Amino acid sequence: MLKLIVFTIFLGAAMQSCQQKSEKDEALAPVKDVFADYYEERLALFPLEATMNGDNRYNDKMSDDLTKAGKLKAETFFKKYQSELAKYNREKLTEEERTSWDLLQWECNISLEGLKFPTELMPLNQIFSTHLMIGQMASGGSLQPFKTVKDYENWLKRVDGFVVWCDTAMVNMKKGMKEGYVLPKPLIKKMIPQLADMDQGPTTAHLFYSPAKNFPKDFSADDKARFEKEYAAMVEEKIIPTFKKLHNFVEKEYLPAGRSTNGFDALPNGKALYDYYIKYFTTTEMTAEQIHQVGLDEVARISGEMEKVKAQVGYKGDLKSFFNVVREDKKLMPFAKPEEVIVHFNKIHETMKPNLQKLFELTPKTKFEVRRTEAFREASAAAEYNPGLADGSRPGVFYVPVPNAKKYNVVSDESLFLHEAIPGHHYQISLQQENKTLPEFRKNLWYSAYGEGWALYSESLGKELGLYTDPYQYFGMLSGEMHRAIRLVVDTGLHSKGWTREQAIQYSLDHEAESEESITAEIERYMAGAGQALSYKIGQLKIRELRAKAEKELASKFDIRDFHKLVLESGCVPLRLLEDKTNAWITSKK
Template structure:
């Protein structure tokens, strides 16, 4: 055999030089990574036009997402792969610290996006709470995120409504396929969707939600434009919207409901375990298992129960904790309202009360305006209190929506903690500061990680005493109840989707451990059934932020500053919990 060492060495040398030349060539044409981040954001908005509208990007206000077809999924997959390839061309170690964070976030987004596309989520496209038909109906009202300020805005909505009709038809095709393949909603959830569709499947046209924008034309519209748009909107509702809702309603009631699952959790679906594991990672940004979270939830339920016992003793209630829950539910002193406006005024009063103390805890405060509003009537009966983000330019305020389906039974026991969570300094501070931060690339200004965002909001509920709230033991009990509610979620969500729990078992466990009404608990449990894993994010995120604050207070001693801690948590916007932990640990180390 000939001596091949030298030829091989020569070949390796040539290959090395070739690779180096290729790298040098690539480095010469490599655009600044900030341009990659900007391109990613633009491509993402084009792929997700509803998200663009929510972000105040009006370029695609006439479009619907193509998220239910195989072609649409293929485009999404190509999008994620493209940007993973882009990132691989950069040496992360040579980036600035903020660029490294953006690099990590973009890699996480693309990897999670690709992983999620493995599952046939398009076969279960609707449910009673996290669903496009509800979002589009809310936008159709003219008082949500879809702008109706110009004639072009009104024309955009007509085109988007056409896209929504196509979306509904595609959803029904997919749902029929889902029935055949075993991907179908539990029957108990399907029953909640039917009246939502029935609300939209009839006239009179002038009373239909989708007709509402033409009742509120801007003053500068010409009479000719008004007349034309009134005619076009009337035709849209009469010939497109009402018929598609009629069709959808009939399909769900007569065909989909009889095929509905008798099981309740994702573990009953063909790829259910893998899907749930993915949702755990997606919503908690951790590697925790369902069993670990289930056990953590049980320990948190036990801890909070002991705190509740202290409040029960403080108010001299003689029964057990379960009896105290029932007494709180029925306490007429906690239901003092006669008009919905009084509930809204109560939340505004809470805001005024905490204002003097906010400056003691926060260096960063948002400029985005803020409002409290009653939830719209068409979705009020099944909605929870929620926050809808504003826009950094001030053109749209952040809105805290409060459902008040029956003002006479509205119980305010958790209102102080609810305001801190959904409004200030919870979601409104965190989301607005993120959107207003000019140092962040565009794709990070509206990025959302539920463990961080909901974890922060739940953490802020614990700031009540520092902000001058919880002076009434019942309001403090309301805070404990809200925290208990999130601890129960760890048990119940994992119970439903990984432990074989039934809907009824989940409802009973909740009734045994919190003061919410049976109706509210049922709606909550059905929410977990529809959106597996999302409910885990609150407590997982809160516990991590609390852990990081305690660690900093202990290790930094007199050098610990609460304003700086909150600034560090908030200033880079939403990040996975590991990146937040690294950030706080660096701060602690630098102080030493």
């Protein structure tokens, strides 16, 4: 009898608990509200990201990513949304909601993991750095809009925040010097001329004065006069003095304290930091050793393909000497003026246009332009893509650095256009932003393994798009793929195997046709941004693997337009989610 009473009490308690849980589930707001709240709160926390996304509400603010208070706010934010997600039964969500749930969980987890490391102690470098991004915005032709009086006022306030950011950066760098958290000397040397370009007049020729020379037509004479005065004062009293301080500090104090080592594994707890960057940029659990071996295997495979092209063009020497021929062939340097390079890329676009519909049913509406990289950062910049906006207010821009038009080599230009522009970054990012079925936070997500993997995969589509009819351009595509395979070897070599800068440069020179100047800039890029360079090849190999699987298992049912739609329609996702989605698609097609 006692057992029966106990069981009855237990059963009653269990039923009451289930009823309470059921009522709790019913009381929950739709999970889409969590996604929407996350995005709104994130924009306020990361105002530069908001501007990049085309949300102008925070254009007068700077992100607080260098202070303890700023990092604590970020930690609190991500933990809050971990807790919010935990309230929902994932299995009861729709398929698309589950994908969004998984993505937001990944975002919170990987961000919290990264916040454990004191990366704010190395806030500046020569390529991935806020001071360079702000310089681009200051030009008036980039992410920051300068269309209204409010826009011009916003920028003046944001510059105030940037001045504070620079002061905080110097404080952090001094702390980093004491703790051994500093950049390698070669990278510091590259920063010095960048800072020197900004620490002097004349005022009206300064980059930060540029918007005051390009007012919208509807500005009144009074507004123009006011902003000419205020922007001149901003340059003379804030920007030039700030960059003078930065320049002097970096050259006189930071450079002597710079590291003679090259990799992140030389930093305190650097091995764990590099392992984190591998996970962050590849969205996989691969180890540095595994990635290094994949790189070695790919370098060997691509070298064999290069040998075939060398034989096709009738060159009798070895592959390494053929690299020198390609580097120095004047026929591959046909330009005298930078504008000719831009015209050249637009011609590539025109050539491939008729074939795009054969491969893509899904295409973006966002406009697209090719522009020359701004002079202040051209010497250290690589070709790159800046996203447009779905509302048409900003086109996607493919930036091409042309520091010396007469030495500009065209050998990789067709593959470069496919990667950075169409159907690479421009298609992928624009379609993601234009997709009205995605929660807002997903429209601007970026996973390098997916985004750069897609762009590198796009390079392999050249023949299907009517390009690579010239064997040198096909060699250029192989060179581009080799370049990304080499990255797997040298990035892991630098950051996990004790490779020197010189060793990494020599390995690249031995296996690709890039100039030593270009290779040096690339190696120094990997030294500054550990792990990012791994994402390209790891992502490309996964997309290739999935396409090959689909072609084999679906046979005559395989449609390349459907496959490309499948890969692109949901925007950026970690590679595991892309694989799961592709496997489900293959099963449904069968």
